[in-house]
């Protein structure tokens with residue numbers, strides 16, 4: 125049976141077909157749908173871990189216990205999990221372990237575009253790269269076999285374009301695998317990496333890379349498509365598709381495994397073509413590996429190193445390098461366009477993060493930020509977030525600035541999921557080393573940015589089991605912060621008063637601002653559009669300053685100020701009432717007033 | 722059967738472009754084409770500008786992305802977005818635009834100006850005569866639910882493709898919840914009528 129599957133759905137399907145029993149992940153675009161899809165298959169265990177390092181340890185534990193396992197994450201998640209990936213490379217496992225890294229060329233939803241193929245080489249593990257959904261599915265099974273044959277974790281490297289492109293995939297049945305272990309292995313020489321054992325393992329994994337390279341020469345997903353031998357193209361991943369489209373007649377060596385490279389195949393291919401080029405997104409990874417073999421080739425001297433490719437970029441680069449004639453160019457109209465208003469992503473109407481940012485901006489507080497929907501508090505008119513580096517960084521940054529004696533009271537904002545991910549140790553540090561940081565936990569009862577995944581605070585799991593709710597306030601106290609309060613996120617006055625108090629108080633404090641994300645099904649049921657009484661509004665623009673997409677400039681101007689009055693889009697407004705509380709002229713009706721009007 | 726179609730769907734996060742793209746891709750597959758559909762999730766969904774590339778090919782689709790100047794059909798869910806993606810249109814291609822405005826925050830709380838319908842017509846007049854501005858959202862509202870604007874737009878789009886109405890309806894049936902089926906069928910047929 126053929127079905128349209130995204131690359132992520134295909135990985136999930138492939139894992140299920142190949143008998144993966146345990147999968148653990150932390151959400152992150154573009155990888156999130158892998159676990160969401162896998163969790164719905166029968167007879168498997170799937171979970172959201174609080175961060176990527178835990179996810180890898182969980183998958184390693186399952187593989188030590190002789191069960192096929194998978195961990196998935198976005199590229200930067202590998203940074204968080206790197207320590208675990210490196211020891212797993214040293215120990216190997218009892219059953220197959222595949223680690224999916226979803227890289228994000230062009231940074232569609234990331235802070236960098238690191239090329240994680242480098243991690244494969246760094247950690248001495250093989251790296252497989254699919255070029256479409258069918259291969260994404262098939263390579264999971266290949267990766268698990270390879271993992272077992274060579275006793276190594278295997279990287280499956282996806283990119284945003286592969287993750288989020290849907291294409292037809294041939295489906296198979298689930299492979300029945302009977303686990304060969306019923307007891308956890310007691311094999312300290314292999315699984316206890318103290319220096320004496322580790323010294324013995326290092327040569328083993330170096331020799332493993334050599335054997336993997338030999339195997340790569342026989343790997344069917346490394347294949348040569350012979351054409352005209354004037355030009356030979358080495359390519360991989362989605363770049364293969366662009367190469368095929370732009371150079372329909374060239375000879376192509378398509379790599380399904382980008383670390384280690386197949387030495388004989390590369391040599392023979394290079395020897396038969398007149399000009400050898402490499403088409404790969406991001407780093408010159410394959411290019412460098414080929415050069416290390418002593419073979420000359422061109423790559424990044426022709427194609428960009430930053431951003432993702434598309435057929436046009438590949439074609440234009442090739443024309444510039446003289447690989448294609450000028451006549452190959454697809455003409456692009458030069459249009460005399462009026463200025464188009466930018467449309468950046470914004471906090472949604474009814475977002476429970478809005479009031480806090482409005483107040484932080486009003487009080488001109490320096491705010492170290494973190495990653496999640498709430499990073500959008502950076503944009504005007506809220507303009508209230510002053511740093512964002514990586515997950516869990518904000519609290520530590522605020523502590524550092526405070527200890528450096530900056531002379532302003534620092535606030536750190538962090539979402540609930542991010543707090544569980546890497547915020548907790550940073551807050552323990554604030555409590556332990558006593559700084560004056562006001563930490564604001566934006567608890568919208570979900571992992572919003574990546575599409576509403578449950579987390580330890582929500583009371584249910586990825587596979588829809590009810591579970592314990594982590595008590596944030598109790599946790600914060602246990603970490604050593606005495607001054608902590610939870611305030612409802614739509615109560616502008618209450619948040620402001622607590623903020624005012626905490627910004628003056630001696631020692632660290634934590635303000636938990638709580639309200640369900642307005643997009644969650646329960647919250648949606650409470651939606652009710654508010655209204656502006658035009659006759660009361662004088663166009664003072666204060667409500668525009670909360671940056672709500674539901675508040676619009678109306679066509680009607682105030683007679684005195686000649687400024688546009690406000691109006692509310694009934695299709696967008698959820699009735700959170702933040703604007704109504706901010707309006708000095710009481711021109712915006714509260715829910716109760718709308719009902720009785 | 723025409724060998725190849727390149728579609729670009731564009732709109733604002735939350736407008737239902739994803740469902741529309743899923744239907745369009747599935748229709749192509751059902752009609753016997755090889756298909757690829759590529760979209761970006763995440764950040765942009767929070768009210769940002771979003772787009773999906775969809776390709777049908779009677780033989781084989783390689784690239785999941787369409788380059789500038791390569792789209793046979795643009796289906797746009799919001800007025801200003803139609804301007805943003807104009808360079809993707811192949812000269813002479815079809816452009817179907819929902820006559821609906823979602824003011825970006827840069828207009829409401831900043832100084833940016835929202836373009837006019839006349840701007841849109843002027844820009845496309847250089848590219849193609851086949852610009853269709855249709856009341857997708859308004860029609861959906863008449864049917865009682867603004868959220869089916871995406872299916873109204875699909876209905877309009879379907880008139881430009883050699884695929885029987887039955888296939889469209891069959892795919893829509895599979896993709897929408899049973900309780901909304903009648904509404905979605907109506908939306909699709911009303912959309913078809915907007916062009917014919």
Ligand SMILES: Cc1ncc(C[n+]2csc(CCOP(=O)(O)OP(=O)(O)O)c2C)c(N)n1
Nearest residue numbers: 152495496497498539540541542571572573
């Ligand atoms: C190491 C790492 N893992 C995952 C992500 C993807 N990611 C970005 S924000 C976020 C979670 C946001 O959830 P939360 O902190 O609850 O804030 P919300 O979006 O709900 O406001 C995730 C998982 C990332 N950027 N970095």
